[in-house]
Amino acid sequence: MLVALMLAMPMNAFQYIEYNELDDTVQAQTTGGLVQGLRMDDYAVFYGIPFAAPPVGDARWQPPTDPKSWQPNVLDARYPQYGCPQNCMLPPGTCPTNTSEDCLYLNVFVPLTALPVDGESNRPVMAFLPGGRFEQGAASSVLYNAGTMVNSSNAIVVTINYRLGVLGFLMTDDFTGNYGFLDQRQALQWIQNNIAYFGGNSSRVTLCGQSAGATSIAAHITSPLSFGLFQQAISESNPFTLDLKTRTVAKQNSMHFAKAVGCPTATPACLLAVDADAVIQGQIKAQQEVDPLIPLAAFLPWTPTVDEVDILDQPITLIEQGKFLDIPMIVGTVKEEALLFIYQASAKNITEEEYAGVLALLFYEKAVDIAAGYPPVHSDNRPVMSVLGTNFIFVCPNRNMTRYLNRVEPVFTYQFQHVLSFDAWGPDYPYCVGHVCHGSELPFIFNSASLGGYTFDADEQVLAYAMNNYWMNFVANGNPNIGLSVPTVWPNYDTNTDQSMIFQAPTPFVQANVLEPQCNSLDQLVGYNDPYR
Ligand SMILES: *[C@@H]1O[C@H](CO)[C@@H](O)[C@H](O)[C@H]1NC(C)=O
Ligand SMILES: *[C@@H]1O[C@H](CO)[C@@H](O)[C@H](O)[C@H]1NC(C)=O
Ligand SMILES: *[C@@H]1O[C@H](CO)[C@@H](O)[C@H](O)[C@H]1NC(C)=O
Ligand SMILES: *[C@@H]1O[C@H](CO)[C@@H](O)[C@H](O)[C@H]1NC(C)=O
Ligand SMILES: *[C@@H]1O[C@H](CO)[C@@H](O)[C@H](O)[C@H]1NC(C)=O
Numbered sequence: 219m220l221v222a223l224m225l226a227m228p229m230n231a232f233q234y235i236e237y238n239e240l241d242d243t244v245q246a247q248t249t250g251g252l253v254q255g256l257r258m259d260d261y262a263v264f265y266g267i268p269f270a271a272p273p274v275g276d277a278r279w280q281p282p283t284d285p286k287s288w289q290p291n292v293l294d295a296r297y298p299q300y301g302c303p304q305n306c307m308l309p310p311g312t313c314p315t316n317t318s319e320d321c322l323y324l325n326v327f328v329p330l331t332a333l334p335v336d337g338e339s340n341r342p343v344m345a346f347l348p349g350g351r352f353e354q355g356a357a358s359s360v361l362y363n364a365g366t367m368v369n370s371s372n373a374i375v376v377t378i379n380y381r382l383g384v385l386g387f388l389m390t391d392d393f394t395g396n397y398g399f400l401d402q403r404q405a406l407q408w409i410q411n412n413i414a415y416f417g418g419n420s421s422r423v424t425l426c427g428q429s430a431g432a433t434s435i436a437a438h439i440t441s442p443l444s445f446g447l448f449q450q451a452i453s454e455s456n457p458f459t460l461d462l463k464t465r466t467v468a469k470q471n472s473m474h475f476a477k478a479v480g481c482p483t484a485t486p487a488c489l490l491a492v493d494a495d496a497v498i499q500g501q502i503k504a505q506q507e508v509d510p511l512i513p514l515a516a517f518l519p520w521t522p523t524v525d526e527v528d529i530l531d532q533p534i535t536l537i538e539q540g541k542f543l544d545i546p547m548i549v550g551t552v553k554e555e556a557l558l559f560i561y562q563a564s565a566k567n568i569t570e571e572e573y574a575g576v577l578a579l580l581f582y583e584k585a586v587d588i589a590a591g592y593p594p595v596h597s598d599n600r601p602v603m604s605v606l607g608t609n610f611i612f613v614c615p616n617r618n619m620t621r622y623l624n625r626v627e628p629v630f631t632y633q634f635q636h637v638l639s640f641d642a643w644g645p646d647y648p649y650c651v652g653h654v655c656h657g658s659e660l661p662f663i664f665n666s667a668s669l670g671g672y673t674f675d676a677d678e679q680v681l682a683y684a685m686n687n688y689w690m691n692f693v694a695n696g697n698p699n700i701g702l703s704v705p706t707v708w709p710n711y712d713t714n715t716d717q718s719m720i721f722q723a724p725t726p727f728v729q730a731n732v733l734e735p736q737c738n739s740l741d742q743l744v745g746y747n748d749p750y751r
Contacts, residue, residue, distance in 0.1 A: 235262070235328070235416065243296065244328075247415045249408075251289040255326070256296050260369040264326040264416075265358060266299030269408035270401060272320035273381060278490060279393040282322060282404040299323035301356030302382045303494045305502055309657070310644040311670035312348075314356035319385065319494050324405050325357055327364040327375040328416050339414035342373045342422040342694045345448065347402060349429025349455075349657070352520045353383040353501070366665040370683070371690035371702060374418040378405040380434075384475050384501040385494075387520040389468040390484045396529065399522040402434055406447035424450040424693045428660060430518070432456035436533035436619075437522050439543045450696055452548040452689065454663070455555060455656060458615035459746045460518045461532055467515070468523040471504060478503035513579045514611070517559055534615070534747040537622045544625050546696040548689075549711075550632035550718070551616055553654035556607025560600050561649040567598035576603070584743050591739055614737035615746040621713050628710040630698055632719040633732055634659040636681060640672045659721065663689055677724035684726060688719075 236245045242257045246264060255264035270282035277283070301314020302321035329341070348355045348362060357377035364375035379401075380386065386398025410420045425448040427435045432453040438444040439451060463471070473484060479500035481488035492500065505519045522529055536542055560568075568576075573594050577585040592606040613633070623629050635654055642661065643650040661667040665682045667674050674682055684705050688698035695701050698708045706726050708719045720729045 245292065246326075248293075248412045250285055250287050250293070252292040253295040254292050258365060261330060261365045262328040263365065264295040264328070265297055266323040267293065267295055267326065267408075268299075268322060269324050269378075269405045270322040273322060273385075273397070273401075274319045276490065278319065278385065279388055279397060279486075281397065281400045285322075298325070298358035299379075301358065302379055303385060303498050304350075304354045304382050305498050306350075306354045307646060308350055308354050309642060309647055309650075311361050311642070312350070312355055312359045312657075314359065317356075317494075321356075321379050321381070322401055322404070323357070323379055324408065325377045326416055327368045327377075329368040329372050329374070331372050339417050340419045340422070341417045342424065343409060343413055343418040343420075344373055344375045344424045344426050344452075344689075344693045345406060345409055346375060346377045347380070347425070347427035347431030347434050348377065349427065349431045350382070351518055352386065352398065352430045352433075352522075355382075355430075360669040361660055361666050362664055363666050363669050364664060365669075367663075367686055367690060370665075370686055371694060373690050373693045374413065374416055376405070376409055376413070378402060380405070383520050384472070384497060384504070387463070387468065387523060388472045388475065388489075389463075389465065389523055389525075390472050390476070390489075392484070392486050393472075393489075394525065395468055395472075395523045396525060399434065399437060399529070402438070403444055403447065406444070410447060421449060422694075423448040424452060426452035426454070426689075426693075428454040429457070429656065430521075433458075433460070433462075433518075433521065433533075436537070437462065437529055439545070440531075440533045440536040440541060441529055443528055445543050448545075450546045450692070452692065453550070453616075454659060455551050455612060456549075456616060457518070457555075457611045458534055458619055459611040460514055460521075461534075461747060462521045462529065463523045465523060465525060467509075467512070471508065471519060474504035474507040475500050513576065516563075532747050534619065537619050538747075540622065540625070542623065544623075544627050546627045546692070547623055547629045548632065548692055548698065549616055549620050549623065549629055550634065550659075551608075551612045552634040552656060552658050554604060554608055555612040555656050557604040557653055558647060558650055558655045558657075560604045560607055562647075564600060568600050568603060570594045570596060570599060573599035573603060581744060587743055591736065609733060609736050610740055610744070613733055614740045617716075617733075617737050618741055618746060620711055624711050624713070628697070630692070630708050630719070631711045631717075632708075632721055634662070634721040636662075636678070636721060636723045639675045639678060640667070642667070642670065642672055659685070662686075662721070675723075680724040681721065681726070685721060 244262045268285040300318035300321045306313035357379045381398040389395030476484035479492045508516045662682045662685045687702035691701040692698040
């Protein structure tokens with residue numbers, strides 16, 4: 219028996235979701251045709267809805283285009299779709315189980331309160347861009363399961379894949395690049411055209427992203443072609459100091475790739491004939507040739523590129539000049555952002571001499587002043603480099619950028635400082651156990667630890683629900699304090715008071731002047747936007 223939950227609606231109120239009690243499936247309309255998802259106990263989910271035509275064959279390294287309609291068929295949206303091709307080395311629960319170049323899919327999590335849709339489409343929407351250095355990760359990984367998130371609120375959450383690595387960001391004389399960035403925008407456009415069918419309001423979209431996802435947000439808020447597709451943003455752990463590639467650097471890296479796959483002149487015919495596995499192998503080789511004189515470049519070998527047409531300049535420069543979309547934002551970092559990257563880069567102790575060499579390369583004549591604040595030790599300099607990297611790449615530039623972003627619309631800042639009580643890091647990241655590594659906040663935001671096979675202790679569970687509520691309140695009301703109950707009032711950022719929310723289990727608290735002396739000193743000593751770093 220099909221229980222039609224569609225109410226009598228005027229012709230232009232086209233949204234509906236239907237629930238089939240027999241097999242617990244739900245059906246929704248989209249511009250491409252009907253999609254059949256799953257009704258879970260606590261929410262409904264539509265996995266793997268295509269928002270673009272598969273970027274395969276001659277469509278590889280082309281901007282995304284609209285997908286073909288599957289009418290009159292019903293799209294089976296009960297299972298996660300492919301992640302984009304990648305050499306994934308992320309912690310457990312964040313890599314896709316399978317990959318294909320046919321990967322431009324998104325997932326829609328809908329609260330049960332949206333079933334039946336009550337004739338309005340006014341639910342707020344969070345669109346999530348996963349991280350992974352623009353070369354790894356996938357929207358459908360369990361970490362980003364938004365079931366609890368939507369169950370606790372009335373928001374809809376959409377998680378988005380985008381092309382990664384060389385498939386996302388190749389730039390040559392023939393290929394204009396930025397495909398992964400355009401994919402993100404195409405998914406946001408899909409939300410504009412479709413979210414009303416799920417009960418969402420396309421004028422209430424919050425763009426949320428972590429790491430590379432947050433880097434992407436900085437690019438979208440400074441790229442006028444993205445304006446209007448979202449109204450608020452949540453930026454988690456943007457490595458702001460790592461510049462977007464310039465055309466020159468993107469082309470150099472792309473030529474390394476072309477040579478590695480046997481296409482030394484990078485002709486389209488040659489590059490398009492390389493199969494996806496060989497593309498990833500070539501990408502790995504090309505990354506080993508990233509210019510060692512640009513030392514931080516190796517951390518993000520593929521990024522959106524400053525093409526001066528769509529992405530006009532470095533986001534950090536545009537924000538400083540006031541050329542950005544002024545919207546309510548949450549901006550934050552975790553306590554030991556850089557630790558993972560430093561220990562991944564060096565399995566061995568880093569000597570005093572090696573540390574001095576890195577400082578010279580990064581800070582030129584200021585190296586001595588930096589070393590005074592972050593003094594070398596005789597044994598292993600990885601710990602001090604982790605602190606410096608955290609401050610220099612993440613915490614201080616985020617504070618600095620917040621001071622420009624905080625213009626008319628409010629910004630709320632946070633630092634996540636809680637050490638996980640369980641090992642979510644797996645065999646490849648032993649050094650993160652007992653530390654607040656990059657990404658630590660994610661299982662709390664999504665309240666998804668149990669789906670990854672982990673168990674929050676009682677205090678952590680309290681923190682996870684609190685963070686869930688702050689995030690969903692912001693998504694719904696542009697203010698993390700309004701709506702669901704929260705334990706502590708989170709004040710707007712203000713340069714004078716410099717207050718941030720500190721997330722620790724069980725109860726978050728407000729603290730002023732997090733790392734103030736360190737950030738004042740870095741702000742004075744260095745610029746954050748030096749492309750030769
Ligand atoms: C991905 O792999 C899983 C597990 O091997 C399988 O169940 C699923 O059908 C695959 N998905 C696709 C889209 O091929
Ligand atoms: C969608 O949100 C906008 C902005 O808050 C509001 O003006 C509009 O009335 C809402 N649409 C619906 C259908 O409620
Ligand atoms: C979903 O919400 C219901 C009602 O508040 C609650 O009983 C249930 O535990 C929630 N489920 C999850 C996964 O949070
Ligand atoms: C590495 O550094 C640690 C101190 O952090 C020290 O105990 C150890 O002896 C060092 N190992 C080597 C091989 O130098
Ligand atoms: C931001 O940092 C730059 C150095 O890169 C510094 O010149 C500037 O004064 C800082 N701006 C604010 C608002 O803190």
